[in-house]
Amino acid sequence: MAVSQVKLRTLYIMKILLEKTDEKHTMSSADIDKALHVYGMSIDRKTVYNDVETLKAFGLDILQTKGTNSGYYIGSRDFELPELKLLVDAVQSSRFITTKKSRCLIKKLERLAGKHDAGKLQRQVYVAGRIKTENESIYYSIDTIHRAIQENRQITFQYLDWNLKKELVPRVNSEKRVSPWAMIWQDENYYLAAYDDVDGVMKHYRVDKMGGVEVRREARTGMEQFQKVDLAAYTNQIFGMYGGREEIVTIQFPDRLIGVVLDRFGRDADIRQMGEGLFRIRAKVMVSGQFYGWLTGIGRDAVIISPASVREQYRQWLAEILASQEPQETGKQEPKAEKEESNSPDFSG
Numbered sequence: 001m002a003v004s005q006v007k008l009r010t011l012y013i014m015k016i017l018l019e020k021t022d023e024k025h026t027m028s029s030a031d032i033d034k035a036l037h038v039y040g041m042s043i044d045r046k047t048v049y050n051d052v053e054t055l056k057a058f059g060l061d062i063l064q065t066k067g068t069n070s071g072y073y074i075g076s077r078d079f080e081l082p083e084l085k086l087l088v089d090a091v092q093s094s095r096f097i098t099t100k101k102s103r104c105l106i107k108k109l110e111r112l113a114g115k116h117d118a119g120k121l122q123r124q125v126y127v128a129g130r131i132k133t134e135n136e137s138i139y140y141s142i143d144t145i146h147r148a149i150q151e152n153r154q155i156t157f158q159y160l161d162w163n164l165k166k167e168l169v170p171r172v173n174s175e176k177r178v179s180p181w182a183m184i185w186q187d188e189n190y191y192l193a194a195y196d197d198v199d200g201v202m203k204h205y206r207v208d209k210m211g212g213v214e215v216r217r218e219a220r221t222g223m224e225q226f227q228k229v230d231l232a233a234y235t236n237q238i239f240g241m242y243g244g245r246e247e248i249v250t251i252q253f254p255d256r257l258i259g260v261v262l263d264r265f266g267r268d269a270d271i272r273q274m275g276e277g278l279f280r281i282r283a284k285v286m287v288s289g290q291f292y293g294w295l296t297g298i299g300r301d302a303v304i305i306s307p308a309s310v311r312e313q314y315r316q317w318l319a320e321i322l323a324s325q326e327p328q329e330t331g332k333q334e335p336k337a338e339k340e341e342s343n344s345p346d347f348s349g
Contacts, residue, residue, distance in 0.1 A: 005041070010051045012039050014060060017074050018114060025116050026064075026071025048072075079112050081120065088121045096138060096190055096208055138190070141213040145180050145192055154179050154216040155194075160209045170211060178203070179220035182231055193231065195222025202229055247287045250305040252280045257301060264294070280305060292317050 016035045021027050027035070029045040036043055043051070052072060056062050061075035079087070091097055091105050110118040141157075148155045159174040178194035181202075185191075190207040202225055253261055255277045262269065270282040285291050292314055295302045304311040 008039075009036065009041050009043060010054055012036060012041065013043075013048070013051050014055050017055075017060075017062060017072060018077075019111075020115050021071075021073035022114055022116055023073060023075070026069070026073040028069075028071045031071065074114070077112065077114075079109075081113060081117050084109050084113050084117075084121055098138075101139065137211065138208045141207055141210050142183070142190060144213045144215060145183065145207070148180050148215045148220075149182075151215065152220050154218045154220055155213055156216055157205075157210045157213040159205065160211045168209070168211070176205075177216065178205075179222050181220070181222065181226040183207075184231060193226070193229070195220070195225055197221055200225075202226060245287050246284060247307065247310055248282065249285050249287070249307070249310055250280055250282045251295075252278055252303045252305050253298075254301050255279055257298065260298070287313070289317070 013032060013036070016032060017027065020035070029043075029048040032048055033043050052062055052064075061077075062072055063075045064070060064072050088106055088109055091102050091109070094102070097105070106121065110121050113121055145155060154177055156175065156177045158170040159176060160168040161171050163169050176196075178192075178196050180192055180194045182193040183190060184193055184204070192205045192207055192210070194203055194205065195201075196203050202222065252274065255273075258271075258279065261271070261281055265281060265283050272280050272282070274280055287310055295304070295314065296318070304314055
């Protein structure tokens with residue numbers, strides 16, 4: 001069935017007004033008629049008025065200036081310019097969105113702003129150390145995972161790693177089948193919290209390192225285990241989703257670092273003032289190299305009080321780092337650091 005030219009004309013007028021007008025840039029009936037010529041159409045002043053009234057009844061905020069330079073323009077839009085700027089900044093600074101996809105998304109956001117404001121969205125957000133992901137399939141993986149959660153289905157995937165050719169390739173024997181329960185945004189990465197039937201525990205996986213994600217017909221398992229997990233508290237207590245054994249650790253800091261500690265553990269953290277400008281925090285953490293690396297970044301101001309086994313392991317960890325930096329004799333192979341055992345190997349980033 002042929003589409004009515006009248007209906008098409010009204011839609012084109014809406015498109016023209018959205019793309020080309022704002023409070024500072026209006027279009028008269030003659031301007032609209034000229035713009036319609038591009039689409040092989042023409043219109044008179046009275047018909048413009050009728051079509052505009054139709055669009056206003058539809059819900060489009062079309063305003064008109066009066067006087068010698070009268071014209072129509074779009075008043076409010078679904079997204080105001082400051083809101084679009086905020087979205088552009090979020091897209092540009094997001095680590096998990098590839099450079100190619102960032103440009104594509106920003107182009108779409110520009111169309112929401114109109115021609116005259118689109119240039120104002122050409123912003124550049126500089127974030128120190130920011131490296132964009134290279135995995136273009138992450139967007140489809142996220143969508144597939146959400147679909148599996150909504151449909152109460154398991155998923156399969158391969159876990160990926162980088163090789164020396166800078167390619168993401170499947171790990172050896174990395175085929176996984178898990179029950180997805182939640183998506184987590186942590187340390188600028190998406191993680192999947194899922195139940196592993198084989199090991200009978202909840203695990204976490206970096207979504208940008210998941211390849212070939214597919215929804216299975218089998219229903220999810222692990223609901224009881226997932227309901228026991230406080231995700232908000234848990235993600236504040238672990239460090240970069242790296243594996244390790246779970247421990248209750250007490251750490252002492254000077255009062256001036258209270259902001260750093262609360263940023264890491266949240267305002268509900270168990271904080272105790274010790275006097276003499278010191279406080280201690282008691283928190284559940286994943287004891288791993290990532291945890292020790294965070295402490296090392298703070299330096300001598302972070303002191304592990306208990307348990308003694310964690311304090312001693314931290315001392316050994318630091319000693320091994322110092323030893324690895326000693327000058328090596330020519331022809332001798334550098335010592336290999338022992339790989340830290342992890343109760344949850346699939347938590348790796």
